[in-house]
Amino acid sequence: MSDEDLENSQNKVKQKKTYFEKVLHKILIESCFLFNHKFSNKICIFLILSAIVWIVLFILFDQAALPGGAYFSLWILIIFSHILGFICELVKMPSLLGMLITGILFKNVPKLSIIGNSIYSATSSLLRNVAFCVILCRAGLSLDLDKLKTMKFKILKFSIIPCLFESIIFAFIAVLVLKLSFKWALLMGFVISGVSPAVVVPLMIQLQETGLGVQKNIPGFVIASSCIDNIIAITGHSLMIGIVFNKGEVWWTLVQCPLQILAGVLFGILVAFFLNIIRLDHKVLF
Numbered sequence: 283m284s285d286e287d288l289e290n291s292q293n294k295v296k297q298k299k300t301y302f303e304k305v306l307h308k309i310l311i312e313s314c315f316l317f318n319h320k321f322s323n324k325i326c327i328f329l330i331l332s333a334i335v336w337i338v339l340f341i342l343f344d345q346a347a348l349p350g351g352a353y354f355s356l357w358i359l360i361i362f363s364h365i366l367g368f369i370c371e372l373v374k375m376p377s378l379l380g381m382l383i384t385g386i387l388f389k390n391v392p393k394l395s396i397i398g399n400s401i402y403s404a405t406s407s408l409l410r411n412v413a414f415c416v417i418l419c420r421a422g423l424s425l426d427l428d429k430l431k432t433m434k435f436k437i438l439k440f441s442i443i444p445c446l447f448e449s450i451i452f453a454f455i456a457v458l459v460l461k462l463s464f465k466w467a468l469l470m471g472f473v474i475s476g477v478s479p480a481v482v483v484p485l486m487i488q489l490q491e492t493g494l495g496v497q498k499n500i501p502g503f504v505i506a507s508s509c510i511d512n513i514i515a516i517t518g519h520s521l522m523i524g525i526v527f528n529k530g531e532v533w534w535t536l537v538q539c540p541l542q543i544l545a546g547v548l549f550g551i552l553v554a555f556f557l558n559i560i561r562l563d564h565k566v567l568f
């Protein structure tokens with residue numbers, strides 16, 4: 283056997299690694315401080331930023347930023363969610379999975395639930411709304427309006443029809459299987475039929491950055507459809523909550539929901555028109 287054959291056989295043996303061996307190599311070698319300076323830099327930056335955030339919280343909120351306080355619990359939750367998210371990235375899994383696992387553990391495990399339960403419900407609701415607005419803003423800024431205008435009817439078909447059909451079908455199944463009233467079943471249907479923008483939008487933006495499907499505008503199409511689908515699900519959920527828990531006249535609830543949507547659309551158009559007026563031409567500045 284020649285020397286080249288020996289080298290080729292050795293290379294093949296080296297390349298044949300199991301998934302478990304690859305994960306161990308990723309964690310123990312590539313992610314070690316001694317072997318990977320990029321990883322050590324990330325750890326140092328993460329620790330420094332975490333300490334700065336805690337100092338700012340302590341300056342602003344004093345006792346609430348100490349152990350047992352609401353903002354300290356929120357700080358711990360964010361740190362551990364990033365840690366588990368980073369661990370999931372090491373094993374080639376989405377970081378969002380690690381963050382979801384962190385939230386589940388801190389809310390349901392008895393000893394860890396102290397941290398989850400100490401966060402104010404108003405603060406948690408505010409953060410959820412802010413995160414939802416940020417995700418929708420990212421989605422809107424990543425869209426190409428010229429390309430979307432050519433497929434506007436397709437976007438409406440792929441957003442309105444699936445959401446409504448999923449909600450109605452689940453409502454009928456819940457009435458038959460769970461013996462719920464149709465109002466409660468439809469309320470649950472709108473909850474389940476909603477598409478999560480936190481999952482869809484970052485992945486589609488990542489596809490846009492890599493150039494996959496950009497020529498046919500597939501990422502923008504999916505982003506627009508998922509956002510409209512989510513808005514329809516939220517609107518239907520709010521409408522059904524008003525119908526289920528409303529003790530007065532139902533017609534006012536039915537009229538109020540479209541008026542809120544119309545008011546939001548008009549407000550968005552006015553803000554966009556105002557920003558378009560005050561926009562500076564880059565050719566003047568540069």
